[in-house]
Amino acid sequence: MSRERVLQRNAHLSALGIITTIAAKEFKDNLRNRWLWMMTGILLLLSLSVGFMGSSISGSLVIFEPAQILSGLVTLSVFILPLGAILLSYDSFVGEKESGTLLLLITYPLARWHIVCGKFLGHTCVMAVACILGFGITGFMLGMLSEVQIRLSILIGFIHLISSGILLSLVFVLLGYWISLIVREKAKALGILLVLWFVLVLVYDLVLLTALVGLADTLNRNLFNVLILLNPSDLFRALNLLAGPSDTLAVKSSLALIAQTGIGLPLMYGLLICWIALLLLWCSWVFKGQEI
Amino acid sequence: MNHQALTPRVTDPLSNVEVAVRAKDISKDYGKFKALTDINFDVLRGQTLALLGHNGAGKSTLLKLILGLITPSKGQIQVQGQDVRAMNVSQSLSIGYLPENVSFYDNMTALELLDYFAKLKGVTKGKVHTLLSEFGLEAAKDKRLGTFSKGMRQRLGLAQAILAEPKVLLLDEPTVGLDPLASAFLYQKMAQLKAQGCAIIISTHELGLVQENMDRALILGRGHMIASGNLTSLREATALPAYITLHAISNAQRQQVLVDPILASYIGSSTPQGIRLSVPVTQKSVVLTLLLQKLKLEAFSVESPSLQDIFHYYMDKVDAPSSHTLSTDISQGTDIIKELAQQAKREWVA
Numbered sequence: 350m351s352r353e354r355v356l357q358r359n360a361h362l363s364a365l366g367i368i369t370t371i372a373a374k375e376f377k378d379n380l381r382n383r384w385l386w387m388m389t390g391i392l393l394l395l396s397l398s399v400g401f402m403g404s405s406i407s408g409s410l411v412i413f414e415p416a417q418i419l420s421g422l423v424t425l426s427v428f429i430l431p432l433g434a435i436l437l438s439y440d441s442f443v444g445e446k447e448s449g450t451l452l453l454l455i456t457y458p459l460a461r462w463h464i465v466c467g468k469f470l471g472h473t474c475v476m477a478v479a480c481i482l483g484f485g486i487t488g489f490m491l492g493m494l495s496e497v498q499i500r501l502s503i504l505i506g507f508i509h510l511i512s513s514g515i516l517l518s519l520v521f522v523l524l525g526y527w528i529s530l531i532v533r534e535k536a537k538a539l540g541i542l543l544v545l546w547f548v549l550v551l552v553y554d555l556v557l558l559t560a561l562v563g564l565a566d567t568l569n570r571n572l573f574n575v576l577i578l579l580n581p582s583d584l585f586r587a588l589n590l591l592a593g594p595s596d597t598l599a600v601k602s603s604l605a606l607i608a609q610t611g612i613g614l615p616l617m618y619g620l621l622i623c624w625i626a627l628l629l630l631w632c633s634w635v636f637k638g639q640e641i
Numbered sequence: 642m643n644h645q646a647l648t649p650r651v652t653d654p655l656s657n658v659e660v661a662v663r664a665k666d667i668s669k670d671y672g673k674f675k676a677l678t679d680i681n682f683d684v685l686r687g688q689t690l691a692l693l694g695h696n697g698a699g700k701s702t703l704l705k706l707i708l709g710l711i712t713p714s715k716g717q718i719q720v721q722g723q724d725v726r727a728m729n730v731s732q733s734l735s736i737g738y739l740p741e742n743v744s745f746y747d748n749m750t751a752l753e754l755l756d757y758f759a760k761l762k763g764v765t766k767g768k769v770h771t772l773l774s775e776f777g778l779e780a781a782k783d784k785r786l787g788t789f790s791k792g793m794r795q796r797l798g799l800a801q802a803i804l805a806e807p808k809v810l811l812l813d814e815p816t817v818g819l820d821p822l823a824s825a826f827l828y829q830k831m832a833q834l835k836a837q838g839c840a841i842i843i844s845t846h847e848l849g850l851v852q853e854n855m856d857r858a859l860i861l862g863r864g865h866m867i868a869s870g871n872l873t874s875l876r877e878a879t880a881l882p883a884y885i886t887l888h889a890i891s892n893a894q895r896q897q898v899l900v901d902p903i904l905a906s907y908i909g910s911s912t913p914q915g916i917r918l919s920v921p922v923t924q925k926s927v928v929l930t931l932l933l934q935k936l937k938l939e940a941f942s943v944e945s946p947s948l949q950d951i952f953h954y955y956m957d958k959v960d961a962p963s964s965h966t967l968s969t970d971i972s973q974g975t976d977i978i979k980e981l982a983q984q985a986k987r988e989w990v991a
Binding site for chain 1: 705708710711733734736738740741742743744745746748749753757758760761762763801
């Protein structure tokens with residue numbers, strides 16, 4: 350029986366304790382280096398700008414309709430959140446390998462999946478706090494300033510934005526772990542992840558939209574849906590356009606088509622969670638098989 | 642269930658002391674590259690084994706094998722009588738480890754770091770404070786590790802290694818870059834642990850320091866165990882000469898030395914200030930007896946071959962020009978290395 354398996358069996362009772370200890374350390378690290386507050390500040394600034402100053406682009410100074418605000422936030426968040434998540438996680442393993450602490454940690458009586466899950470839980474808390482504060486404050490302020498009839502739809506829209514934003518971030522956090530596990534230098538990990546971010550967030554989406562517009566008559570609808578599901582950032586976009594106020598789809602031209610997958614919100618959330626679960630398992634498996 | 646209670650106690654037949662670490666015919670291959678070949682050794686409870694060898698000789702690989710981080714291609718490593726790959730949590734806590742050049746987390750304080758590692762090992766916070774105080778870090782406990790000197794970091798590193806009061810302590814180059822005082826502090830702590838029954842395996846290049854603090858040395862050359870034993874047995878095996886320097890001798894005494902057939906044959910150099918004899922280790926006591934009883938000499942100094950001399954002796958053999966002929970394929974080894982390895986193995990078996 351492998352040492353890993355023996356450790357897993359024996360440490361089963363204290364696994365939660367180990368995971369929360371590592372998670373707490375990761376969370377505190379991000380408090381200490383001010384990463385958490387920086388990310389929160391960026392998201393808050395972004396949401397406040399879009400919420401209260403977005404109309405200046407059109408030459409007027411009015412507060413946009415909730416649908417327009419949410420649509421604008423989704424469009425920008427799909428770039429910012431994955432980028433933030435990558436910057437949070439790219440050196441999680443390769444950085445500790447370089448400093449020697451990962452080698453030390455794996456000599457401790459804990460299984461490697463404990464380390465992956467501990468870091469993941471810590472980073473989940475970081476991204477959750479950043480998204481809740483960064484978007485939540487703006488959502489709350491907009492709600493308070495809006496008429497009572499639309500207050501609920503704003504609230505619901507922001508809840509979906511926050512929850513799906515956290516899930517999207519976590520997918521990219523885990524992609525960061527994966528790359529961090531398989532490279533030997535921090536700079537290389539960051540480089541690969543930036544390329545990955547560029548492809549998944551920008552290129553993939555543009556190609557998909559081009560295909561959708563250019564091949565509207567011939568492109569199989571099911572294939573299109575599958576292509577959306579294969580990219581978590583498109584899934585995030587589709588989910589929020591579908592979940593937003595009823596007039597969101599109407600104002601978003603071609604982007605709106607992405608949301609018309611015929612798949613319901615629960616399934617979209619489920620798929621994002623599947624992405625996370627698969628990547629978490631994958632990272633644990635990759636780490637388990639490594640000789641440090 | 643106490644798993645340790647079920648583990649058979651393995652003892653050394655000669656001393657009847659418990660064997661803390663046993664390596665049996667250990668080999669480790671990475672594809673065609675043979676990192677380690679046929680390594681055998683025992684480390685008894687309360688003993689210190691010095692792992693010596695050039696960079697890349699296989700010292701760190703051997704430590705990782707003992708830690709169970711990598712699997713041997715052949716052979717078995719036992720810690721406290723238990724195969725290291727099948728150790729449970731309580732048994733794995735019996736090993737403490739300080740990696741080479743570990744830099745920890747710069748943003749954490751010393752207290753936070755030890756507390757973090759203590760939680761992962763299931764050790765109480767009280768122990769953390771005791772260790773901080775014991776290692777002279779109490780005053781700096783709330784300072785960020787980024788501000789710590791190398792010596793303070795190593796002290797902290799050793800403190801984390803012994804958090805769970807291990808039975809076996811593995812130290813990979815613990816004194817690299819340390820000033821003499823910091824090195825002396827680490828060795829002093831190691832001596833205390835040893836006295837408490839902890840078996841210590843230390844990989845180092847600082848031979849002068851380790852010589853005074855080790856019980857046995859294991860010299861690795863290109864993944865082979867080329868020598869092993871205590872300082873006396875290594876001196877005998879290498880047959881390196883001891884140097885006896887006769888200071889301030891009278892003309893009559895000088896004449897006596899020059900005419901004595903035994904003493905005269907060992908004269909290395911003769912100056913007005915004194916005479917330096919180069920004596921085989923096996924003849925050292927004979928010569929000393931002669932000097933004390935026949936010449937009534939009292940002012941002389943004896944220098945036995947140091948660990949450094951012994952190490953250089955073996956490394957010169959390993960690095961001899963003929964050894965380089967197959968340097969790209971050390972799996973073949975060289976005749977010299979193979980011969981040394983076989984000799985070391987024979988001695989170990991004996």
